[in-house]
Amino acid sequence: MTGTPQRRLVVFSGSGVSADSGLDTFRTSGGESLWAQYDPQVVCNFDCWEKNFSLVHEFYSRRREELGQAAPNAAHFLAVDWERRFGAELITQNVDDLFERAGARAVLHVHGYLPALRCMSCGAQWLIGYRRFSPETDRCPKCGRLESVKPNVVFFNEPAPRYAEMWRSLESLTANDVLAVIGTSGLVLPIGEIARRSPATTILSNLRPAASPRDRDFDHVLHGRAAEIAPDLDRLMTELMDR
Ligand SMILES: [Zn+2]
Known part of the structure; x- marks a missing residue:
């Protein structure tokens, strides 16, 4: 086997992930x-x-x-498992350290x-x-x-210095890659737009259908509490990453 590029996985998460930990x-x-x-x-x-x-x-x-x-929940542990298995790049809007406490090696905290x-x-x-x-x-x-x-x-009206790294990571995704968006309203960052334009295979996991981000902007959609649907999310991801 020659030259198959490594499939990248970017996991972009928001408050829905930590809501099940009581935050x-x-x-x-x-x-x-x-x-x-x-x-x-x-x-x-x-x-x-x-x-x-x-x-x-x-x-x-x-x-x-x-x-x-607070303590990390199944959704945090799942993302960390993907980091180990697939080299997932973890980008979060959350300011808590629950991914780190679940064992994450590197987390890009775009909001501090x-x-x-x-x-x-x-x-x-x-x-x-x-x-x-x-x-x-x-x-x-x-x-x-x-x-x-x-x-x-990062406060309101304050520049977010790590957005540059985030954009680099999101905008360099190719058709070979996977972008998973978990537990975010998409009100702060236009993640639905990003997913719609991205050549990558995209997954949205949110509590319920919402105006933002819209389900139709993603290739795969799973609804439910992030911690509860972690096994379904893992099955889908394993299928996509191993194809
Ligand atoms: Zn000083």
């Missing part, structure tokens, strides 16, 4: 949710985060504590990483884990500033 976002927030207790336009807004410094850190401290209590802080003055990034932020101990370890320390999460 949600402002788009899905119910009455009990942390997101229902804060105004995202105040605590996740790049234009005014410095003005709301304490509130921003209070909200993100609580999100980290919530993340510390919740267990880390970032200094907007000198660019330093460091881990805080699931701890609360403290003005006493969480100054920038490199330049010593406090007021420029921000959760390492």
Whole structure:
């Protein structure tokens, strides 16, 4: 056998994957949710985060504590299994570390990483884990500033520096490759458009049919909770990758 190029698999995921681990976002927030207790336009807004410094850190401290209590589910473990078996490239809009805790080697977090802080003055990034932020101990370890320390999460109105890598990965897919989109509303990134234009075989796994992304833009569609339909998704993927 000669020269068959390696089939690539890109897995693009969103909040639906982590919803089954008890984490949600402002788009899905119910009455009990942390997101229902804060105004995202105040605590996740790049234009005014410095003005709301304490509130921003209070909200993100609580999100980290919530993340510390959460555990990866079957959908995270499935993606990690694909990383091992097929060399899957994992791209996620999620800021949690549940893929990493499921054993992932490399995850492209296009919207940032919740267990880390970032200094907007000198660019330093460091881990805080699931701890609360403290003005006493969480100054920038490199330049010593406090007021420029921000959760390492991409806010509204803030550039997302890792989009370039994401576009490179998505736009270089060929007809030989597979793109799986799991648990995302497609409201932030036009993933339905990307799938429709992509020469790759495309799979959509979402809770239910939605206006965005549209089922008809994908070659294969599976509905249901990501963690519950993981075995069906795995069967389909194995068939596509082994063909
Ligand atoms: Zn700094």
